[in-house]
Amino acid sequence: AQEPIIFSGIQPTGVPHLGNYLGALLPWVKLQQEAQEGTKLLFSIVDLHALTVPQEAAQLRKWRREAFATLLAVGLNPKRSTIFYQSAVPAHTELMWILSTVASMGYLSRMTQWKSKLQLPDDATLDDSTARAQLRLGLFSYPVLQAADILIHRATHVPVGEDQRQHLEFSRYTANSFNHLYGPIFPIPEALISPAKRVMSLKEPTSKMSKSHADEKSRILLTDSPADIRKKVKVALTDSEAGVSYDPVRRPGVSNLVEILSHLDGLACEEIVREYQGASLRALKEHVAERIVSHLHEIRERYLGLLTDPSYLDSVAEEGAEAARANSQVTMRQIREAMGL
Ligand code: ADP
Numbered sequence: 001a002q003e004p005i006i007f008s009g010i011q012p013t014g015v016p017h018l019g020n021y022l023g024a025l026l027p028w029v030k031l032q033q034e035a036q037e038g039t040k041l042l043f044s045i046v047d048l049h050a051l052t053v054p055q056e057a058a059q060l061r062k063w064r065r066e067a068f069a070t071l072l073a074v075g076l077n078p079k080r081s082t083i084f085y086q087s088a089v090p091a092h093t094e095l096m097w098i099l100s101t102v103a104s105m106g107y108l109s110r111m112t113q114w115k116s117k118l119q120l121p122d123d124a125t126l127d128d129s130t131a132r133a134q135l136r137l138g139l140f141s142y143p144v145l146q147a148a149d150i151l152i153h154r155a156t157h158v159p160v161g162e163d164q165r166q167h168l169e170f171s172r173y174t175a176n177s178f179n180h181l182y183g184p185i186f187p188i189p190e191a192l193i194s195p196a197k198r199v200m201s202l203k204e205p206t207s208k209m210s211k212s213h214a215d216e217k218s219r220i221l222l223t224d225s226p227a228d229i230r231k232k233v234k235v236a237l238t239d240s241e242a243g244v245s246y247d248p249v250r251r252p253g254v255s256n257l258v259e260i261l262s263h264l265d266g267l268a269c270e271e272i273v274r275e276y277q278g279a280s281l282r283a284l285k286e287h288v289a290e291r292i293v294s295h296l297h298e299i300r301e302r303y304l305g306l307l308t309d310p311s312y313l314d315s316v317a318e319e320g321a322e323a324a325r326a327n328s329q330v331t332m333r334q335i336r337e338a339m340g341l
């Protein structure tokens, strides 16, 4: 039987926030902890994906390194997991070309990400004049690169957030199209959907915490100081009702705080509400802030320490790239053979 191969990626687009951490990075660390010996784990800083919107070179260089340091700081172990920059493994883009010869234009045009990046409605088509004027080929076809990222490593499992399900579905479809034409090269990857509920914005708790919100108080960054964290939680939007309850529809702000606590304490939301029976929202906020501070403390210290040692980060990245290149070449040999190249 095929041993599991787990692949996932994160874009280097700034310091991750608590939502990224609880929804994506922490699940990776848990997978690493729980993985059986034969399971391969690969985690990539997908810097080529960041280029689908214009980037400033110095900024991207900084963000890539910060993203790498983040993965180590949250607890990914380079002795157990292969951690690498996507652009250091050329087979990702080589396979992208090959997959683009089987990928469906119709499918890509129905996907929603290019539309949301151009602020078009989800039912917009390529006939839309904004799309014609502004849509770049890379933004349109980046799901093909994402499929290549996964398939080049013969991944069997891909941990993703619920919002990424559509993209994984495209990868599965494209892998099937390829296998149908050239033989069973690619395992069809399965989604490992994070069980974590979305962390909501602290300022607008009906939308998810996101780096794209203008108000910096809407999110907690993994690098925030204890003072920043306390301040942000203190001014988080709640409501004027007394006491703590869990009711995401009627009390989204309070429920978000309960939810965050539930992640950090490993307790069900109901248990937390029971514990806070009769307590004030202020007490809840103070406890949430302290739990976030203590949970992020070590991560932040490790992160800041790693950033002072660029040559260490570079050497770990080079080891990861070597391992990822070797793994990708196994697939490329099979593909060349199957396609007559
Ligand atoms: P952002 O919305 O800040 O741009 P991304 O879209 O880059 O975040 O998401 C990176 C990863 O973090 C994805 O796996 C996504 O599912 C997860 N993620 C992002 N925001 C949240 C959130 N608020 N709660 C839980 N998971 C999140």
Ligand code: NA
Pocket: 210
């Ligand atoms: Na996003």
